[in-house]
Amino acid sequence: MSVDLDACSDGELAALALGGRDAAFAALMRRHQEPIYRLVRAHIGDADEALDLVQDCFAAAYRALDRYDPARPMRAWLSTIALNKCRDWGRKRWVRRLFSSTTLDGEAAWVVDERGSPDRIAADRQELARAARAIANLPTVLKEPLILRTIEGLSQAETAQVLGISPKAVETRLRRARERLSRALAEATA
Numbered sequence: 010m011s012v013d014l015d016a017c018s019d020g021e022l023a024a025l026a027l028g029g030r031d032a033a034f035a036a037l038m039r040r041h042q043e044p045i046y047r048l049v050r051a052h053i054g055d056a057d058e059a060l061d062l063v064q065d066c067f068a069a070a071y072r073a074l075d076r077y078d079p080a081r082p083m084r085a086w087l088s089t090i091a092l093n094k095c096r097d098w099g100r101k102r103w104v105r106r107l108f109s110s111t112t113l114d115g116e117a118a119w120v121v122d123e124r125g126s127p128d129r130i131a132a133d134r135q136e137l138a139r140a141a142r143a144i145a146n147l148p149t150v151l152k153e154p155l156i157l158r159t160i161e162g163l164s165q166a167e168t169a170q171v172l173g174i175s176p177k178a179v180e181t182r183l184r185r186a187r188e189r190l191s192r193a194l195a196e197a198t199a
Contacts, residue, residue, distance in 0.1 A: 020079030027074055034074070038067050041084055044161055045091050051156045052095040054145030062098055066091045081170075088161070088171045092153055099149070143193040151186035154179045 014022065014036040022040075025033035045066060050059040069090050070077075077086055144152060157168040158179070169176045 019083035023074055023077050023079060023083070026071070034071055037083065041087050042067075044084060045087055048088055048156055048161055049091050049095055051141065051144055051160050052092070052152060053098060054141055058098065062091070062094045066094050069094065082167065085163070085167055085171045088157065088163070092171070096149065139194060139197050140190075143190050143197065146193065147186055147189060151182050151189060154182040155186040155190070158183055 012025070014025075014033055017025070017033070017036070019037065019040070022033045022037045026037065042063065046059060046063050049062045049066070050056055053059055053062065066087065070087055073090070077083070144155065147155065153172055154168055157163045157171060158165065163171065165176045165179050168179045172179070174182075
């Protein structure tokens with residue numbers, strides 16, 4: 010008997026994947042890869058690195074599938090894994106910067122910015138890039154609720170669940186994130 014995987018719920022797909030049906034996990038990945046990519050991309054600000062982190066996220070999810078609670082939304086569970094991967098990436102990046110800035114001969118290491126020149130990018134793309142950088146530069150405690158609520162469209166309760174904080178804390182952090190983001194964008198255009 011053949012099962013229509015696209016008609017299955019996330020919990021059913023997880024159960025099938027645990028039972029050895031790799032196609033079920035592939036269906037979960039197809040279903041959630043776009044929102045998880047957007048989340049990671051918004052968090053770290055680098056499209057290429059985001060692709061690698063999304064792969065890491067789904068690999069970790071596959072290994073931990075037996076710990077998934079079907080009563081909980083799959084997207085919230087995957088978002089938690091993705092945020093943890095982003096945090097790990099940020100810590101590793103910080104360590105790399107620390108070591109690359111102190112070379113043996115005392116010269117500073119130069120990092121090449123591979124993005125295109127802002128002069129060649131259309132005005133709307135410039136604004137989008139400026140906003141993405143401003144979001145990526147927000148402190149983690151402000152960045153995560155902003156991305157989950159505004160970019161990913163999770164409810165306040167879902168965002169609170171993913172981050173392990175109260176809905177009121179989500180509301181407060183969102184307000185602070187928006188205030189900081191407004192200031193950063195105003196300074197960038199000044």
